[in-house]
Amino acid sequence: MKVEQFVMAYGVEQDRLRAFLPEGFVSLRPVLRINGEIRTDETETYYLELNTPVEARGKQGWLNVAHWDSEHTDLTCKREGKAVTFQTPFLQITYTGTGAVGGPGGKR
Numbered sequence: 001m002k003v004e005q006f007v008m009a010y011g012v013e014q015d016r017l018r019a020f021l022p023e024g025f026v027s028l029r030p031v032l033r034i035n036g037e038i039r040t041d042e043t044e045t046y047y048l049e050l051n052t053p054v055e056a057r058g059k060q061g062w063l064n065v066a067h068w069d070s071e072h073t074d075l076t077c078k079r080e081g082k083a084v085t086f087q088t089p090f091l092q093i094t095y096t097g098t099g100a101v102g103g104p105g106g107k108r
Contacts, residue, residue, distance in 0.1 A: 006035070006086075007034070007035050008033075009032070010033075011030060012032055014030040020065060021052075025056045025063060027054060028054060029053050032065075035048070036095065038077060045069065046068075046069065046070040046075050046086060048067065048069075048088065049066065049068075050064070051065065073088070075087070083096050
């Protein structure tokens with residue numbers, strides 16, 4: 001399986017994060033990390049998730065606050081040059097190819 005991953009951080013207002021965190025969770029930073037994936041095996045599928053850093057029960061980590069996948073929800077993906085757009089029924093996010101590219105041993 002081949003996985004292309006697209007990641008961005010998006011600043012949000014702290015009080016808006018607190019509004020949807022489960023009871024007992026504390027926001028550590030006012031940020032959403034948005035991960036998009038194009039997964040290619042025999043077919044191409046898409047995955048999109050929103051995470052935020054939290055603390056709960058003495059542990060810190062990332063809380064997945066929403067996710068979509070093209071196998072079970074209405075998530076589509078479209079490429080236009082370097083731009084990759086993920087579309088849900090109420091959210092559209094476009095990765096434009098700016099920033100660091102690659103990974104361990106890859107181009108930066």
